[in-house]
Amino acid sequence: MLLEDGARVGTDPVLRPAARWWRHVTEEAFGLDLVPSGTDRGSDRSTGQHVDFALAPDLPAGGYRLEVRPTAGRPEAVGSVAGSVRVDAADLAGAHAAAQTLRQLAGPAAYRRAAAAYSGSGIAPLELPAVRIEDHPRFEWRGVLLDVARHFLPKHDVLRFIDLAAAHRLNVLQLHLTDDQGWRMQVHRYPELTRTGAWRRESTVGTWRTGSGDGRPHGGFYTQDDLREIVAYARDRGVTVVPEIDVPGHVEAAVAAYPELGTRKDRQSVRTTWGISQDVLDPSEGSLAFFRHVLDEVLDVFDTPWIGLGGDEVPPTLWRESPRIVERARALGLLAPDGAPDVTQLHGWFIARLAEHVSAAGRRAVVWDEAMSPMLPRDVIVTSWRGYAQGAAALEAGYDVVMAPEQAVYLDHRASDHPLEPIPVGFLRTIEDVYAFDPLPAPLSAGFSPVQGPRTGRKSSTQRTVGRLLGAQAQVWSEHLDGARRVDYATYPRLAAFAEVVWSPRADREPGSAASKEFLERLERRHLPRLDAYGVEYRPVAGPHPWQTRPGVQGHPRDLAAETAVGGWAGLGGWREDGGVENLPEQDHPAQPDPG
Numbered sequence: 001m002l003l004e005d006g007a008r009v010g011t012d013p014v015l016r017p018a019a020r021w022w023r024h025v026t027e028e029a030f031g032l033d034l035v036p037s038g039t040d041r042g043s044d045r046s047t048g049q050h051v052d053f054a055l056a057p058d059l060p061a062g063g064y065r066l067e068v069r070p071t072a073g074r075p076e077a078v079g080s081v082a083g084s085v086r087v088d089a090a091d092l093a094g095a096h097a098a099a100q101t102l103r104q105l106a107g108p109a110a111y112r113r114a115a116a117a118y119s120g121s122g123i124a125p126l127e128l129p130a131v132r133i134e135d136h137p138r139f140e141w142r143g144v145l146l147d148v149a150r151h152f153l154p155k156h157d158v159l160r161f162i163d164l165a166a167a168h169r170l171n172v173l174q175l176h177l178t179d180d181q182g183w184r185m186q187v188h189r190y191p192e193l194t195r196t197g198a199w200r201r202e203s204t205v206g207t208w209r210t211g212s213g214d215g216r217p218h219g220g221f222y223t224q225d226d227l228r229e230i231v232a233y234a235r236d237r238g239v240t241v242v243p244e245i246d247v248p249g250h251v252e253a254a255v256a257a258y259p260e261l262g263t264r265k266d267r268q269s270v271r272t273t274w275g276i277s278q279d280v281l282d283p284s285e286g287s288l289a290f291f292r293h294v295l296d297e298v299l300d301v302f303d304t305p306w307i308g309l310g311g312d313e314v315p316p317t318l319w320r321e322s323p324r325i326v327e328r329a330r331a332l333g334l335l336a337p338d339g340a341p342d343v344t345q346l347h348g349w350f351i352a353r354l355a356e357h358v359s360a361a362g363r364r365a366v367v368w369d370e371a372m373s374p375m376l377p378r379d380v381i382v383t384s385w386r387g388y389a390q391g392a393a394a395l396e397a398g399y400d401v402v403m404a405p406e407q408a409v410y411l412d413h414r415a416s417d418h419p420l421e422p423i424p425v426g427f428l429r430t431i432e433d434v435y436a437f438d439p440l441p442a443p444l445s446a447g448f449s450p451v452q453g454p455r456t457g458r459k460s461s462t463q464r465t466v467g468r469l470l471g472a473q474a475q476v477w478s479e480h481l482d483g484a485r486r487v488d489y490a491t492y493p494r495l496a497a498f499a500e501v502v503w504s505p506r507a508d509r510e511p512g513s514a515a516s517k518e519f520l521e522r523l524e525r526r527h528l529p530r531l532d533a534y535g536v537e538y539r540p541v542a543g544p545h546p547w548q549t550r551p552g553v554q555g556h557p558r559d560l561a562a563e564t565a566v567g568g569w570a571g572l573g574g575w576r577e578d579g580g581v582e583n584l585p586e587q588d589h590p591a592q593p594d595p596g
């Protein structure tokens with residue numbers, strides 16, 4: 001059907017944000033004036049056309065039914081003027097998903113910001129095929145992490161990232177706001193966090209092992225008004241923003257601002273290199289109070305149910321060297337089996353105290369898997385990144401889990417072994433590899449149901465109480481992504497593959513499978529034109545455009561087979577006493593040839 005000026009858009013009040021969003025993008029792209037008509041579906045239908053968003057509680061959570069119909073008695077063909085669109089949605093999330101489907105059905109032109117005349121043929125009409133679709137998501141947490149700490153992304157780029165994530169029906173954005181290399185959130189009580197901590201002297205270009213400084217200051221931060229806008233913009237698209245304040249490691253920017261937070265107490269500058277820092281928080285009462293205050297402002301700005309506390313990569317080296325901190329571990333009763341004080345437990349202890357603070361505010365903390373300890377409150381959500389085994393263990397221990405294994409869904413990792421792949425780091429993860437991602441592979445799911453469970457702890461088939469597999473999350477870390485164009489390149493089109501995996505039913509998506517081939521074909525024929533119309537500078541399937549390469553900049557590829565052979569489902573990533581991945585032989589991978 002062709003939708004025309006004056007078509008009425010009615011909605012149940014609960015679904016209004018989704019209907020309004022669809023109206024806006026559609027009006028913009030097709031130059032139409034659609035008429036909101038509230039819930040009054042009996043109102044003037046002079047064009048005979050109406051689009052209705054209605055609640056249908058019988059549908060599964062996040063699901064929708066969508067029907068595009070020509071008016072009765074008229075031919076179904078293109079050109080039938082009157083007609084109707086009916087969206088039945090289980091809830092607002094379902095209406096958002098349906099609205100994205102409506103946009104998809106309208107073709108690539110629907111992803112443009114203005115109605116354009118194509119080759120003299122006039123403005124593209126909004127033409128919707130007659131369809132009936134019923135769909136619902138496999139997982140309730142379909143996430144993507146954006147690291148704005150390593151490289152600051154201006155607010156408009158964050159909004160654009162959200163818009164694109166929503167277009168792929170992802171519904172969680174974890175915003176990694178703090179790290180060694182930068183603090184990005186304005187905190188009124190502690191202004192030095194952004195005055196000092198948001199800026200670094202320079203950035204390392206390429207891997208920290210061989211890279212050199214670019215000699216150019218870098219930084220930026222979001223005001224609380226910026227962040228409130230980001231939250232609202234995301235909400236308008238069905239995306240929940242999960243802020244992440246990473247502690248007690250990855251804190252050099254905060255320590256640069258407030259040296260008393262650090263273990264060494266001496267003034268240091270915001271870190272300019274990548275890699276794991278030894279400079280972790282002093283796990284003192286003072287540090288706890290400081291971060292409780294920070295979290296109070298985070299809780300105020302972000303109305304989300306989930307608050308990220310980080311907890312990854314915390315070397316206890318400096319704690320061990322501090323008699324005061326060793327004594328603190330003893331005083332807190334954090335003891336090894338032989339009765340000696342065990343400073344490594346301060347990591348879990350510190351995170352547990354902050355998680356309780358979040359919980360007392362009626363929210364749930366989210367932590368990386370290293371923060372799991374017997375002290376971690378059961379309401380905390382564990383994000384499994386070093387591998388799959390940590391997530392399976394957390395489920396067994398009764399935690400709700402988001403799977404984000406670096407072996408599969410780190411999109412900053414290299415997309416190919418192409419000789420011109422820009423700054424190739426991490427594991428080789430092609431589009432097909434990402435499409436084959438299974439959040440809980442069969443060998444690990446014995447004893448669990450691999451689908452999301454009910455809202456409370458449940459008994460597995462072996463009668464253990466297990467947590468729920470909430471879903472999965474792709475990560476876009478930005479050490480080597482110094483702007484929106486690089487973020488586009490790393491993220492797309494692989495995020496489209498990830499999005500399909502977390503939305504659609506489980507299937508055999510192994511590279512070479514029928515599903516994988518069909519996806520690749522559909523990606524190239526149907527989806528890349530949408531990304532082109534939107535203006536996404538994705539990585540072409542055949543390899544980078546010449547201007548997307550970074551000649552002469554050294555990466556640090558890792559060998560997935562070698563690491564899996566040693567680390568198994570747990571992987572070798574993160575900080576490890578035995579040096580972990582750093583003990584593996586280096587791959588021979590020269591920097592790209594410099595054509596200049």
Ligand code: ACM
Pocket residue numbers: 312313368385
């Ligand atoms: C992580 O990649 N350090 C969570």
